[in-house]
Amino acid sequence: xxxxxxxxxxxxxxxxxxxxxxxxxxxxxxxxxxxxxxxxxxxxxxxxxxxxxxxxxxxxxxxxxxxxxxxxxxxxxxxxxxxxxxxxxxxxxxxxxxxxxxxxxxxxxxxxxxxxxxxxxxxxxxxxxxxxxxxxxxxxxxxxxxxxxxxxxxxxxxxxxxxxxxxxxxxxxxxxxxxxxxxxxxxxxxxxxxxxxxxxxxxxxxxxxxxxxxxxxxxxxxxxxxxxxxxxxxxxxxxxxxxxxxxxxxxxxxxxxxxxxxxxxxxxxxxxxxxxxxxxxxxxxxxxxxxxxxxxxxxxxxxxxxxxxxxxxxxxxxxxxxxxx
Amino acid sequence: xxxxxxxxxxxxxxxxxxxxxxxxxxxxxxxxxxxxxxxxxxxxxxxxxxxxxxxxxxxxxxxxxxxxxxxxxxxxxxxxxxxxxxxxxxxxxxxxxxxxxxxxxxxxxxxxxxxxxxxxxxxxxxxxxxxxxxxxxxxxxxxxxxxxxxxxxxxxxxxxxxxxxxxxxxxxxxxxxxxxxxxxxxxxxxxxxxxxxxxxxxxxxxxxxxxxxxxxxxxxxxxxxxxxxxxxxxxxxxxxxxxxxxxxxxxxxxxxxxxxxxxxxxxxxxxxxxxxxxxxxxxxxxxxxxxxxxxxxxxxxxxxxxxxxxxxxxxxxxxxxxxxxxxxxxxxxx
Amino acid sequence: xxxxxxxxxxxxxxxxxxxxxxxxxxxxxxxxxxxxxxxxxxxxxxxxxxxxxxxxxxxxxxxxxxxxxxxxxxxxxxxxxxxxxxxxxxxxxxxxxxxxxxxxxxxxxxxxxxxxxxxxxxxxxxxxxxxxxxxxxxxxxxxxxxxxxxxxxxxxxxxxxxxxxxxxxxxxxxxxxxxxxxxxxxxxxxxxxxxxxxxxxxxxxxxxxxxxxxxxxxxxxxxxxxxxxxxxxxxxxxxxxxxxxxxxxxxxxxxxxxxxxxxxxxxxxxxxxxxxxxxxxxxxxxxxxxxxxxxxxxxxxxxxxx
Numbered sequence: 001x002x003x004x005x006x007x008x009x010x011x012x013x014x015x016x017x018x019x020x021x022x023x024x025x026x027x028x029x030x031x032x033x034x035x036x037x038x039x040x041x042x043x044x045x046x047x048x049x050x051x052x053x054x055x056x057x058x059x060x061x062x063x064x065x066x067x068x069x070x071x072x073x074x075x076x077x078x079x080x081x082x083x084x085x086x087x088x089x090x091x092x093x094x095x096x097x098x099x100x101x102x103x104x105x106x107x108x109x110x111x112x113x114x115x116x117x118x119x120x121x122x123x124x125x126x127x128x129x130x131x132x133x134x135x136x137x138x139x140x141x142x143x144x145x146x147x148x149x150x151x152x153x154x155x156x157x158x159x160x161x162x163x164x165x166x167x168x169x170x171x172x173x174x175x176x177x178x179x180x181x182x183x184x185x186x187x188x189x190x191x192x193x194x195x196x197x198x199x200x201x202x203x204x205x206x207x208x209x210x211x212x213x214x215x216x217x218x219x220x221x222x223x224x225x226x227x228x229x230x231x232x233x234x235x236x237x238x239x240x241x242x243x244x245x246x247x248x249x250x251x252x253x254x255x256x257x258x259x260x261x262x263x264x265x266x267x268x269x270x271x272x273x274x275x276x277x278x279x280x281x282x283x284x285x286x287x288x289x290x291x292x293x294x295x296x297x298x299x300x301x302x303x304x305x306x307x308x309x310x311x312x313x314x315x316x317x318x319x320x321x322x323x324x325x
Numbered sequence: 326x327x328x329x330x331x332x333x334x335x336x337x338x339x340x341x342x343x344x345x346x347x348x349x350x351x352x353x354x355x356x357x358x359x360x361x362x363x364x365x366x367x368x369x370x371x372x373x374x375x376x377x378x379x380x381x382x383x384x385x386x387x388x389x390x391x392x393x394x395x396x397x398x399x400x401x402x403x404x405x406x407x408x409x410x411x412x413x414x415x416x417x418x419x420x421x422x423x424x425x426x427x428x429x430x431x432x433x434x435x436x437x438x439x440x441x442x443x444x445x446x447x448x449x450x451x452x453x454x455x456x457x458x459x460x461x462x463x464x465x466x467x468x469x470x471x472x473x474x475x476x477x478x479x480x481x482x483x484x485x486x487x488x489x490x491x492x493x494x495x496x497x498x499x500x501x502x503x504x505x506x507x508x509x510x511x512x513x514x515x516x517x518x519x520x521x522x523x524x525x526x527x528x529x530x531x532x533x534x535x536x537x538x539x540x541x542x543x544x545x546x547x548x549x550x551x552x553x554x555x556x557x558x559x560x561x562x563x564x565x566x567x568x569x570x571x572x573x574x575x576x577x578x579x580x581x582x583x584x585x586x587x588x589x590x591x592x593x594x595x596x597x598x599x600x601x602x603x604x605x606x607x608x609x610x611x612x613x614x615x616x617x618x619x620x621x622x623x624x625x626x627x628x629x630x631x632x633x634x635x636x637x638x639x640x641x642x643x644x645x646x647x648x649x650x651x652x653x654x655x656x657x658x659x
Numbered sequence: 660x661x662x663x664x665x666x667x668x669x670x671x672x673x674x675x676x677x678x679x680x681x682x683x684x685x686x687x688x689x690x691x692x693x694x695x696x697x698x699x700x701x702x703x704x705x706x707x708x709x710x711x712x713x714x715x716x717x718x719x720x721x722x723x724x725x726x727x728x729x730x731x732x733x734x735x736x737x738x739x740x741x742x743x744x745x746x747x748x749x750x751x752x753x754x755x756x757x758x759x760x761x762x763x764x765x766x767x768x769x770x771x772x773x774x775x776x777x778x779x780x781x782x783x784x785x786x787x788x789x790x791x792x793x794x795x796x797x798x799x800x801x802x803x804x805x806x807x808x809x810x811x812x813x814x815x816x817x818x819x820x821x822x823x824x825x826x827x828x829x830x831x832x833x834x835x836x837x838x839x840x841x842x843x844x845x846x847x848x849x850x851x852x853x854x855x856x857x858x859x860x861x862x863x864x865x866x867x868x869x870x871x872x873x874x875x876x877x878x879x880x881x882x883x884x885x886x887x888x889x890x891x892x893x894x895x896x897x898x899x900x901x902x903x904x905x906x907x908x909x910x911x912x913x914x915x916x917x918x919x920x921x922x923x924x925x926x927x928x929x930x931x932x933x934x935x936x937x938x939x940x941x942x943x944x945x946x947x948x949x950x951x952x953x954x955x956x957x958x959x960x961x962x963x964x965x
Contacts, residue, residue: 016799017806024807028815136694139953143891143945145898148917148938155934159927222423228379230438231410240437241426248428263808267899271921281811282903285818297811305806319428
């Protein structure tokens with residue numbers, strides 16, 4: 001494992017980055033033009049009512065005081081109340097997190113399994129026609145706007161063929177006993193299929209290209225040559241030795257990809273009306289529901305920063321040279 | 326036991342061909358250690374690796390034969406040569422660090438080859454792995470360690486244990502001690518000698534270090550620019566070198582011959598194998614080259630029984646040896 | 660990267676080649692790679708379309724069109740009534756929008772790429788060359804930039820500022836320099852130990868001169884590599900932002916077209932001619948950047964070629 005000093009350094013960096021992101025967010029929301037309460041205040045409110053409200057949200061106090069209140073609140077998981085839903089932001093954001101995580105992880109797991117297998121296979125086929133045709137094709141999938149791909153799948157498989165529902169997480173009227181029942185139901189999976197496929201098609205390029213280039217590097221290593229001189233079978237040489245080593249950085253990239261995907265989910269969740277953090281952020285910003293927008297942003301940032309930390313540490317766990325030095 | 330005739334290996338390099346080994350001939354008698362010696366880039370590693378037929382993607386055996394156990398290794402099908410790999414012909418690499426898979430325990434790597442190539446059951450393989458560690462003098466408890474946890478010398482012992490796993494007849498050791506410091510070098514070489522006697526192994530030892538050859542080898546094959554220039558018994562070749570290149574190599578290692586401080590290295594570098602010089606390939610660097618040397622290449626001929634050299638001035642060798650021992654002889658070369 | 664033409668021209672005969680020659684020489688444009696050439700060709704095609712947009716377009720892209728009988732020319736199929744790619748449900752010409760869309764795409768793409776490459780290169784150069792506290796501060800800033808969720812950040816920024824296509828450029832300049840900066844920094848770290856840089860330092864060259872004369876030419880291709888990727892990122896980001904409704908409604912962009920199509924039920928109406936062409940245009944331009952950067956990688960890291 002990483003030694004304690006390194007671990008401490010990483011954690012310190014984690015806290016520092018989170019603090020900085022949260023501070024930037026605060027400054028963005030407070031220093032930007034316009035009254036943050038504009039959406040909350042009914043035009044029929046009297047001057048006095050407005051002042052009461054301003055005081056209630058602490059906006060009459062000096063900026064630095066507001067900042068300390070803000071940070072203190074965040075530390076206690078107190079994100080304020082949503083203007084629109086009139087309910088605690090933290091509760092709402094937390095209830096949306098599972099949807100976003102399920103979408104992200106299911107699509108990425110599919111993308112990574114596909115990318116790793118095909119990437120290794122393409123490295124094996126280095127220089128052949130399939131490889132030369134496949135690489136530009138993969139690059140093209142990386143060039144697609146995710147939401148456009150989503151629109152395409154939606155038009156094709158939902159509106160045209162009618163195979164999958166057009167949005168949401170469940171059909172109207174469907175009842176479930178608890179989360180496990182919901183998440184394993186055919187209805188939920190049918191709703192998940194298209195958005196997850198969209199994200200998976202977009203995401204497979206990264207592990208695929210990474211796996212391929214790592215494989216090409218590893219195949220040149222002495223220990224792979226030695227495995228051949230030992231007369232070990234092709235499968236053992238390519239999979240047990242080459243692929244196992246090439247996999248390390250790909251696994252690390254998975255954590256980074258999770259953080260990446262969470263922010264990219266914003267558009268795909270909007271296309272498929274998937275009730276997740278990203279769509280919530282978009283809706284909150286559009287409706288000027290600042291506490292909610294802030295909460296959704298902080299939650300997404302927490303996932304991103306945590307995943308960066310995990311990526312850092314994962315390499316240590318996976319590579320015996322680092323973990324058992 | 327192994328007889329290599331006219332071996333040629335070519336590399337394709339951006340459209341051109343480069344013969345890294347060009348008509349090399351040598352024998353490896355039963356239970357003896359043969360040193361394949363020369364400067365880097367002279368084709369010795371390529372020649373040795375050709376015997377396993379596992380080579381770089383752009384390398385190809387272009388001619389010659391390697392008779393091993395009555396059959397030509399180069400004429401075997403891929404499946405047939407693979408049966409010989411490791412069971413009959415094992416390999417000790419230069420850097421055991423890079424040749425051991427970093428993500429598996431050493432035990433896993435030993436057991437892998439014992440089971441897949443030796444047909445042992447898991448329990449037997451584990452037992453055998455411990456026995457092998459005992460043979461090379463490492464505590465069997467260290468089988469559970471990863472390659473990076475061993476010191477350089479220890480790793481080289483692990484590589485030797487791996488090579489001995491299936492009781493091979495021939496072991497090819499490619500610069501097995503080059504990466505180690507002198508004291509550890511000697512320990513490993515002693516061990517190699519010991520094991521060679523114990524198991525009656527035949528060994529091809531590839532090295533650029535003539536003192537290593539002097540220490541462990543029975544026979545020596547000197548290669549220059551892809552060709553064999555001299556071969557014979559170690560004692561004969563090193564005390565009475567008949568090719569100027571061998572004379573120069575012996576000079577470069579003062580602990581063998583002359584008193585310390587009288588280093589007389591060969592000037593220049595080996596020629597490009599893309600366009601090798603006409604005639605004797607050593608002629609451009611040879612202090613004794615005559616006009617004839619630059620026209621036709623001399624072929625390997627007997628000096629005495631079992632001692633050959635490829636040089637037109639073999640007859641004058643005793644005189645040349647005296648001149649070659651002087652620093653000025655080599656210094657005058659450009 | 661080995662000491663290529665950049666290092667030679669920078670240390671060789673100064674003044675014998677013009678500044679422009681030297682810059683282009685040190686870029687190592689990957690003109691031998693077929694994909695890179697294809698990428699460049701795509702760029703050229705779109706640049707031509709952008710420049711001559713007013714001549715190529717058959718209609719005013721924002722005008723609501725009527726046909727002679729004063730019928731609203733809405734939802735025309737491609738080719739119908741002379742509309743090459745048909746019309747939107749509000750009667751705007753799709754082909755003309757597509758042509759004008761290339762203007763904003765290239766404008767945003769190229770500016771953002773320039774800004775990102777410039778900031779990233781400067782940060783990398785300064786952090787890598789001077790090291791010490793400057794390096795620590797800049798790299799901690801990069802850590803923070805890596806912690807900012809990019810798309811949400813652009814959304815919030817776009818919501819606060821007046822709608823404009825430049826919001827994307829601003830956001831990219833604030834956040835996306837991080838990748839370029841880190842890579843260039845590590846490249847500079849290896850370059851500054853090279854013999855010719857040491858030589859320049861020992862012989863008393865000023866820091867500024869060493870950085871810009873001896874180090875910068877060698878990292879310029881890397882900046883270009885990241886720049887060509889950033890073009891794609893900018894166009895994709897602008898499209899996403901417009902699609903989500905935070906774009907500039909006054910500017911025709913491909914993302915805006917897609918949002919218009921999505922919001923106008925083009926999907927359920929099976930108006931493929933409306934939402935497929937803008938997506939293909941985005942793919943083409945973004946992929947062109949990837950192809951060029953791939954060509955660069957082969958120049959910069961030739962081991963991939965073997």
